[in-house]
Amino acid sequence: MLHRLSLTPDDHRIARLTAAAIAIALVESAVPSPLPGVKPGLANIVTLLVLLRYDWATAAWVTLLRVLAVSLLVGQFLAPGFVLSLSGAIASLGVLFVFRPLVTHHSRWFGPVSLSILAALAHMLTQLLIVRVWLVPSPGVWVLAPVFFGAALFFGMLNGLIVAWLMQPNGYGVASSENLPHNT
């Protein structure tokens, strides 16, 4: 017996936002990187926007679906690259869950940049640990750790600034609350 799936407005919203994140991630995956693992992670801008404009659950959906879809599209599904992306995403989402109140409750002091940096560092740390334990079981992995963490700090800050810029109040940014009438 077939049941027609009923789609809620939330489903549509998640699908739309995920599509945007997938598009960004795909474009980014086509840009060569000097070192595997070092990339801007611009799709996380969508994650952060969703986290701050909607809620954590929506952000988790958008991020995990994006990781899954992008890995299928670039042919990395279940390959080491996918495991690294997924574990990095889960770690970042965990950090975002813990620190989201910092921004929502103390927005005078903390903004998207804090969340972005913390999530990027958690992402990088998790990936390095998995590489160390699973892919390259040698302490030599840590020689490159400063490069990876430096990149995480830099791109975390950059993405956070972009998010903050998009969310500027008074309708200046595309994600200003005034420009999102469906946000409650």
Added chain:
Amino acid sequence: MNCFPKQKIKTLLRPGDVLILLVGIAGWAILTLSLWQSGPAAQAQVRRDGVLVAAYPLSEDRTVSVVGPLGTTMIRIESGRARVVSDPGPRQYCVRQGWLTRPGEMALCAPNHISLTLTGGQPVYESMAY
């Protein structure tokens, strides 16, 4: 309209953000220094087929000869550094590498199955792993 008035930058980067950024940069600097600036080399280790056959302190000058499948590899330890002086290998990579001075550095005479590694006071991460 001014594109970036001061007030706007302030709302983009809030005080807590700056704090987290500074803590991050400080942590990164400490990490980099501790990982990349290991202390002076203290010991020269000679390996045959990956097995440690001898280790000498760099504080004493000496010449060491190690016999491998192709012949004798000569190693010189002098004033806190070490190098392969001669090797029977065809391409002489390990000889041409010259003096090793920092911990973790390694001269690999692969044809003769001999390697020379410098270590510090504590075990350091070997760069050959990458």
